[in-house]
Amino acid sequence: MDTAPATARRGRPGHDREGVLDAAVALFNERGYDATSVADVAGRLGVTKSALYHHFPSKEAVLDIALGRALDSLEATLDRPRGERTALEELRDVFRGATDALVANLPYVTLLLRVRGNGEVEQRALSRRRTFDQRVTALVAEAQRDGDIRDDVDAAVAARLIFGMINSLVEWYRPDGPIDGSRLGHDVVTLAIDGLLPPASV
């Protein structure tokens, strides 16, 4: 396993660890994990299979690291200490942070959202996703108890609907498309918290 800093040698695809990871994730998303072989990844990069095994012990290890990266970026939004924030303020930060994490790690989160639980690596990723969902639901419930948000929508349903909105980015947002990715965090927070009704009616 190459233990050099992940970003140190970017720009030489196939010869650095990041390049291998990016190429593998792209292929997993295009063809599915099961349908992609180590030889396919090597072929895409124009290197030998043994060049890949220099970086990763197995295809499963690549999947594990890729899913871990997606989950780490999402969980980071919940792992910040609460500090002075109310539950509602933390929710805003989580919605915005998760949206920014999706935009920044689009192929990795796309892979995560397609995981169906085949094998131990995928099972572990699904378990971390469930824990994430439960923590968001708990935050929604806390903001409801604070009286800061409506309580006529079940906390778990609200959490799932709002993350449905965020996760839908992997279906329609393209970094090279016309939509400004840096604006999406604002748009998600606005719709989730304030809704479509104009501020004037508040």
Added chain:
Amino acid sequence: MDTAPATARRGRPGHDREGVLDAAVALFNERGYDATSVADVAGRLGVTKSALYHHFPSKEAVLDIALGRALDSLEATLDRPRGERTALEELRDVFRGATDALVANLPYVTLLLRVRGNGEVEQRALSRRRTFDQRVTALVAEAQRDGDIRDDVDAAVAARLIFGMINSLVEWYRPDGPIDGSRLGHDVVTLAIDGLLPPASV
């Protein structure tokens, strides 16, 4: 092709057209359309392949009819004459109607949302989805021009985010689960239009 009314002989799976359609859609969702053969569908139903060909000329015809059913149910929400409704009122009805259509036709819409455009049938379905999205975006833009909803979120982005919320149902709503499907239309409309903030703050 069996031209008997689709619902006339429900309850005899494998021997009526609806039963074949339901079984085929379930298998397409479990294994993927390409990985499912007519023999698989026959096997699931415990009938011969020729029993299936009595109802449908080909696997592609089954896909076409299944995707058409999902699209018809969604488009029906937009096809009601505007009448006395404002654009905002129509939007509410479309969000609620689309949510109810998803709940009522869950396996069919699940299949539709997984379509990636392989082959002519899938291309046609994607084209109808695009037209649907454009019509919803036009409604959002009209409500913005009316001054009835905020205009600091792009109409196309708002439409995609809200349908992301609705479409996420296929990932987490289960008819036999703890969530009341008949309530989801209310929850979606509430979040999309009013947001999480409590009515008291309006």
